[in-house]
Amino acid sequence: MSRNPIYLALDLPRLDAAEALARKVAGHIGGLKLGLEFFCAHGHHGVHEIAKLGLPIFLDLKLHDIPNTVAGAMQAIHVLEPAIVTVHASGGRAMMEDAKAAAGEHCKVVAVTMLTSLDENDLARTGVAGSAHDQVLRLADLAHSAGLDGIVCSGQEVAAVHKQWKDGYFVVPGLRPANGKLGDQKRAVTPREARDGGASVLVIGRPITRAEDPLAAARAIEETL
Numbered sequence: 545m546s547r548n549p550i551y552l553a554l555d556l557p558r559l560d561a562a563e564a565l566a567r568k569v570a571g572h573i574g575g576l577k578l579g580l581e582f583f584c585a586h587g588h589h590g591v592h593e594i595a596k597l598g599l600p601i602f603l604d605l606k607l608h609d610i611p612n613t614v615a616g617a618m619q620a621i622h623v624l625e626p627a628i629v630t631v632h633a634s635g636g637r638a639m640m641e642d643a644k645a646a647a648g649e650h651c652k653v654v655a656v657t658m659l660t661s662l663d664e665n666d667l668a669r670t671g672v673a674g675s676a677h678d679q680v681l682r683l684a685d686l687a688h689s690a691g692l693d694g695i696v697c698s699g700q701e702v703a704a705v706h707k708q709w710k711d712g713y714f715v716v717p718g719l720r721p722a723n724g725k726l727g728d729q730k731r732a733v734t735p736r737e738a739r740d741g742g743a744s745v746l747v748i749g750r751p752i753t754r755a756e757d758p759l760a761a762a763r764a765i766e767e768t769l
């Protein structure tokens with residue numbers, strides 16, 4: 545892994561605060577992840593502002609709709625030149641194929657398999673029997689067959705997915721330093737464990753954004769890798 549794999553999740557309500565925080569830790573991360581909270585609040589303008597910092601932008605929009613609508617959304621964000629965009633694997637093969645076809649040549653499209661905030665009890669409540677591990681592998685296979693670049697999964701599954709999809713691009717959120725507060729994450733591992741399992745991108749939000757000293761937190765996490 546040559547470049548810094550950490551993408552900072554900028555889940556902050558204020559654009560000026562997000563920009564200031566990103567600027568502060570820029571030397572210790574490899575990219576910036578802008579998700580639903582950011583995009584709903586600040587839209588294209590916000591993305592343009594954050595992109596001025598010069599780091600790759602990951603638009604974590606988790607698109608999930610009929611194929612025609614998702615392809616239209618992909619075309620609408622093309623102008624923002626994201627390095628990575630997410631769709632939901634459960635949207636199905638045709639949706640993922642159309643999303644990939646509509647994405648620019650330089651944009652990786654990765655599929656969310658099973659959110660890291662869910663465990664097997666949650667999965668059962670959605671009507672899916674079996675383990676998180678099997679569900680992630682099944683959806684990874686579907687994303688692979690649809691021609692996507694990779695998937696989003698937890699650090700608990702990444703090594704197994706890596707084994708069956710050697711050149712895949714694996715985005716791992718839900719990361720916590722040892723003894724870090726889990727919050728709503730249920731399948732957390734440490735950044736180092738995820739990296740050792742074959743993660744391409746380590747998504748880290750609150751352990752840095754909510755730290756008393758975000759710069760020291762980012763530096764400390766970087767040093768564990």
Ligand SMILES: O=c1ccn([C@@H]2O[C@H](COP(=O)(O)O)[C@@H](O)[C@H]2O)c(=O)[nH]1
Nearest residue numbers: 553579658659660717718747748749750
């Ligand atoms: O399965 C998923 C998919 C995406 N995320 C996103 O990653 C960050 C994690 O933030 P933390 O503060 O480090 O928990 C957040 O933006 C999520 O939307 C995820 O956590 N799990």
